[in-house]
Amino acid sequence: MKSIENNNGILHKFIGDRAFYKRVLAVAVPIMVQSGITNFVSLLDNIMVGRVGTEQMSGVAIVNQLLFVFYLCIFGGFAGAGIFTAQYYGAKDDEGIRHTFRYKIWLGAILVIGAVAVFALFGRELVGTYLNGSNDGGDLDAALGYALDYMRIMLIGLPAFAAVQVYANTLRECSETVVPMRAGIAAVAVNLIFNYLLIYGKFGFPELGVKGAATATVISRFVELSVVVIWAHTHKEKCGYLRGVYATLKIPGRLTGKYFLTGAPLLINEALWSAGMAMLTQCYSVRGLNVVAGQNIASTVSNVFNVVFFAMGDAIAIIIGQHLGAGDFKRAKDEDNKIIAFSIFTATVVGILIFATSPLFPRIYNTTPEAKRLAMQFLMAQAVFTPQMGLLHTTYFTLRSGGKTVITFLFDSVFMWAVSVPVAFILSRFTGMYVIWIFALVQAADLIKCIIGVILVKKNVWMKNIVK
Numbered sequence: 024m025k026s027i028e029n030n031n032g033i034l035h036k037f038i039g040d041r042a043f044y045k046r047v048l049a050v051a052v053p054i055m056v057q058s059g060i061t062n063f064v065s066l067l068d069n070i071m072v073g074r075v076g077t078e079q080m081s082g083v084a085i086v087n088q089l090l091f092v093f094y095l096c097i098f099g100g101f102a103g104a105g106i107f108t109a110q111y112y113g114a115k116d117d118e119g120i121r122h123t124f125r126y127k128i129w130l131g132a133i134l135v136i137g138a139v140a141v142f143a144l145f146g147r148e149l150v151g152t153y154l155n156g157s158n159d160g161g162d163l164d165a166a167l168g169y170a171l172d173y174m175r176i177m178l179i180g181l182p183a184f185a186a187v188q189v190y191a192n193t194l195r196e197c198s199e200t201v202v203p204m205r206a207g208i209a210a211v212a213v214n215l216i217f218n219y220l221l222i223y224g225k226f227g228f229p230e231l232g233v234k235g236a237a238t239a240t241v242i243s244r245f246v247e248l249s250v251v252v253i254w255a256h257t258h259k260e261k262c263g264y265l266r267g268v269y270a271t272l273k274i275p276g277r278l279t280g281k282y283f284l285t286g287a288p289l290l291i292n293e294a295l296w297s298a299g300m301a302m303l304t305q306c307y308s309v310r311g312l313n314v315v316a317g318q319n320i321a322s323t324v325s326n327v328f329n330v331v332f333f334a335m336g337d338a339i340a341i342i343i344g345q346h347l348g349a350g351d352f353k354r355a356k357d358e359d360n361k362i363i364a365f366s367i368f369t370a371t372v373v374g375i376l377i378f379a380t381s382p383l384f385p386r387i388y389n390t391t392p393e394a395k396r397l398a399m400q401f402l403m404a405q406a407v408f409t410p411q412m413g414l415l416h417t418t419y420f421t422l423r424s425g426g427k428t429v430i431t432f433l434f435d436s437v438f439m440w441a442v443s444v445p446v447a448f449i450l451s452r453f454t455g456m457y458v459i460w461i462f463a464l465v466q467a468a469d470l471i472k473c474i475i476g477v478i479l480v481k482k483n484v485w486m487k488n489i490v491k
Contacts, residue, residue: 036357037364047362050341051334053200056208058330062323066384067215069323071222072236073388077316078162079233080390082169084319085153088304090177092297093138097185099293100130101192102340103286106426108196109341110488113348120264124193125274126282130290131185139178146174153308153315166312169233176237183244190251196341199261202254210247214239288428295436299444303465306447310458316390317397318462324384324398325405328373332413335366336420343424352486359480363417370413378406400459408466411473418476425485434472434479442468 039047073080104123111119142149150170154163191203217239224230231238255262274282308315339362346355381402385395423431443465450461479485 036360039358039361039365043358043361044365047335047338047342047358047365050198050200051338053204054195054334054337055330056204058207058333059327062326062330063211066323066327068218068236068240069319070387071218072233073316073320073390075222075232075389077312077390077394078166079169080319080388081312081315082150082166082171083173083233083236084315085150085166086170086174086177088153088301089142089149089174092294092301093134093181094184095293095297096134096138096290097131097188100134100286100290101127101188102293102423103289103428104130104282105192105196105340106285106344106423106428107282108193109344109424110348112197113345117264117266120193120197121268122274122278123282124189124264124268125272126279127189127192128272129274130286131189135181135185138181142174142178146171150174153305154312163312173233173237176234176241180241180244183241183248187244187248187251190248190255193264194251194255194262195337196344197262197264198341198345200341203251206247206250206254209250210243213246214243217242285426285428288432289423292428292432292436296439299436299439302444303447306444306451307458307462309451313391313394314397314458316388316394317385318401320385320388320390320394320398321401321405324380324402325377328377329409329412331373332366332370332409332416335362335369335413336416338362339417339420340424343421347425347486347488350488355486356483359421363414363421363480366413366417367410371410373413374406374409377402377409381406397458401462404459404463404466407463408469411466411469414473415469415476418473418480421480422476422485425487427479427485427487430479430484434476438472442471 069080069083072083104126108120108123111117111123147167150167154167187206191206194200194203218236219225220228221231221235221238222233224235229235255265259266304315304318307318339359342362343355343359346352346358381399384402385398388395388398419431419434422434446468447461447465450456450464451458
């Protein structure tokens with residue numbers, strides 16, 4: 024009898040009722056849909072460029088890996104202010120939300136200017152680090168040229184990307200997740216249409232190849248920005264915090280310092296982590312252009328599936344952040360346990376789907392048989408570690424929701440540069456180990472982070488109201 028009661032207690036701790044899952048999915052599903060459609064169109068974009076040739080696909084993949092550093096700097100920098108936004112919203116403090124909105128505008132402008140300067144001055148050198156040591160017949164000079172053509176156009180869209188995140192993140196943190204989803208859907212539809220028209224030169228449009236792919240992406244960024252800005256400023260009854268938001272761009276000094284001290288570790292963390300991911304890709308790339316192409320295919324395909332458990336992290340940031348802001352720690356702890364368990368379950372399902380479909384997607388690409396085989400093996404390895412990623416992602420966002428950004432900095436980017444990058448660097452350059460096994464060992468090392476994350480979450484170090 025006691026055993027049954029214990030089992031019921033465990034089930035109650037990790038499994039919620041229908042109302043709970045309805046509430047979580049109301050937040051997570053729009054994010055999943057938006058991210059899923061975005062990543063699916065990225066997959067189609069990738070396939071369209073990939074059908075032009077291996078060098079074109081590899082050049083675009085390298086630039087996107089470098090731009091990924093900028094994107095995550097935006098996400099990380101805004102997330103610091105977003106922690107306050109969610110808690111301000113829970114405390115019904117519109118003026119506080121206006122301050123965080125303005126902070127995001129200033130930070131976004133600084134990051135955009137910095138990124139454009141770096142890519143304009145050092146773009147050739149950065150791309151060149153991925154194009155060496157190839158002995159598989161790939162044309163490295165051609166790949167470099169395609170990459171630079173793609174990069175020059177993509178830089179035009181960076182301000183629109185940052186502005187979209189200012190609005191979309193604020194709306195999500197204030198429980199409005201449907202509008203950013205609709206904006207994302209409009210953007211990816213435009214992106215897909217113009218990809219077809221401009222990459223291949225259909226219906227009288229010029230055939231631009233990789234330049235067409237970049238142009239389509241830039242157009243879609245501005246469409247997404249238009250949708251979200253127009254809605255937000257024409258629905259003031261739902262977005263009262265936007266009333267007078269541009270009356271001034273000044274932020275009280277004490278609050279600027281507070282946001283910066285909380286957000287700086289996140290910004291630095293995302294910058295170092297994404298740079299670490301770029302370095303991992305560079306380590307794998309020394310094994311040839313086919314490895315670059317194969318990993319690009321695998322990461323693009325897996326991103327379509329991974330939005331499911333990534334959205335669970337966003338759900339934790341929003342739902343748990345609001346509970347903490349309202350001072351309801353008991354409910355925050357209870358629902359956090361259930362979301363983490365739900366994330367592991369969904370990530371397991373995702374892993375099975377990735378493994379089952381891993382032989383199918385690479386066949387669509389017009390690339391070498393070796394690149395296709397590597398893509399399939401990268402996908403299989405990725406699938407094995409997907410449940411681990413589900414746990415890792417939700418424990419990270421739990422710690423972050425309570426403002427424990429220094430811990431997440433150590434938890435994430437410090438581990439990346441202290442463990443993951445050295446393992447990949449040493450194995451790729453000083454051993455003859457097969458690249459898939461190197462990739463698998465790097466992923467397996469993240470188990471250490473999972474153990475640390477679970478311990479910290481269990482100790483409740485994250486249960487803190489930071490807006491009082």
